[in-house]
Amino acid sequence: MTSEEMEKFIVRYADLKPCKTAFIDAHTPGSNQKENFTIIGSGVSESPDQHVHIKETPGFNIGAAGQPPGCTNSLHSHTTAEVFYVLKGRWRFFWGRDGKDGEVIANEGDLVNIPTGIFRAFKNIGNSYGMLMAVLGGDDAGGGVTWAPEVINNAKEYGLILGENGLLYDTKKGESLPSHVNPMPLLSEDELKDFPIVTTEEFQENFFVSATDLFESSKKGSVNVIGKNGILKDRPGFEVDFITNNSFIDEFDFTDQYQVNMISKGSWSLEYEGGSSELLEGDTCLITPNLTYRMVPLNSNDASLFRVTKTNDVAGPTWRM
Numbered sequence: 001m002t003s004e005e006m007e008k009f010i011v012r013y014a015d016l017k018p019c020k021t022a023f024i025d026a027h028t029p030g031s032n033q034k035e036n037f038t039i040i041g042s043g044v045s046e047s048p049d050q051h052v053h054i055k056e057t058p059g060f061n062i063g064a065a066g067q068p069p070g071c072t073n074s075l076h077s078h079t080t081a082e083v084f085y086v087l088k089g090r091w092r093f094f095w096g097r098d099g100k101d102g103e104v105i106a107n108e109g110d111l112v113n114i115p116t117g118i119f120r121a122f123k124n125i126g127n128s129y130g131m132l133m134a135v136l137g138g139d140d141a142g143g144g145v146t147w148a149p150e151v152i153n154n155a156k157e158y159g160l161i162l163g164e165n166g167l168l169y170d171t172k173k174g175e176s177l178p179s180h181v182n183p184m185p186l187l188s189e190d191e192l193k194d195f196p197i198v199t200t201e202e203f204q205e206n207f208f209v210s211a212t213d214l215f216e217s218s219k220k221g222s223v224n225v226i227g228k229n230g231i232l233k234d235r236p237g238f239e240v241d242f243i244t245n246n247s248f249i250d251e252f253d254f255t256d257q258y259q260v261n262m263i264s265k266g267s268w269s270l271e272y273e274g275g276s277s278e279l280l281e282g283d284t285c286l287i288t289p290n291l292t293y294r295m296v297p298l299n300s301n302d303a304s305l306f307r308v309t310k311t312n313d314v315a316g317p318t319w320r321m
């Protein structure tokens with residue numbers, strides 16, 4: 001493969017195209033400044049405005065959330081995995097029916113694997129633009145987002161209506177719900193009762209790993225962050241590994257599964273038969289099955305990346321192992 005051909009599989013941070021109207025809270029004060037990015041996959045957006053950088057579906061989706069200080073992504077839940085690592089900034093993740101069951105603070109390089117079936121929200125509590133990189137389980141990312149009832153109700157006040165078809169109608173743009181489309185039904189109190197409760201302690205133990213712990217573990221070699229035997233034990237249809245300038249393997253290799261490399265720190269060279277490409281912080285590359293390649297850090301300090309590899313597990317609820 002030539003480097004020109006490889007460029008089709010690389011999404012550079014500097015080229016990311018945001019969608020500002022991806023979700024129902026796009027007009028709600030406190031959430032209306034958020035930017036949503038769909039990097040690889042089919043995406044979960046409720047708006048036709050979203051730009052998908054690479055439309056291949058490797059068994060999971062890669063996306064990102066960019067938010068200025070003080071901006072919150074509203075309470076919602078997913079039926080498949082939602083993994084974030086902090087590329088930039090300082091974030092507060094909180095969850096539960098009212099967002100009050102627990103919280104963790106995540107800084108640059110920290111990773112969270114939010115369990116399926118709970119309402120989660122996240123706010124940029126830093127003082128500059130923050131960026132979260134995301135992995136969502138399944139080719140269709142679980143088919144969409146379930147919003148907490150008050151998120152849907154609040155949005156209506158600011159002109160946005162979510163249809164049962166999963167699409168948004170913006171009354172500020174003169175749109176209205178078509179007569180053949182019902183509004184998205186709100187979850188009933190009975191349905192809400194079945195949402196699990198996760199404490200901060202449980203979350204810290206099973207669903208969060210700090211950058212410090214990742215770097216410490218990487219001194220002994222490549223780190224399996226999410227996997228059957230990972231630091232965070234789960235089988236969401238993919239595994240996540242953490243690789244640094246200390247632990248990278250300086251040999252060409254291949255796998256018969258899709259992989260995605262997401263650069264967290266430093267610059268890396270992606271090398272393959274026919275060429276090489278330089279990747280910087282925030283860049284993402286999709287590796288198609290059976291491509292022989294290696295990733296080599298170009299600086300000797302603090303270079304790190306997250307590698308996502310598809311597995312044959314079904315993308316579904318979080319495993320409790």
Ligand SMILES: [Fe+2]
Nearest residue numbers: 076078082145
């Ligand atoms: Fe989400």
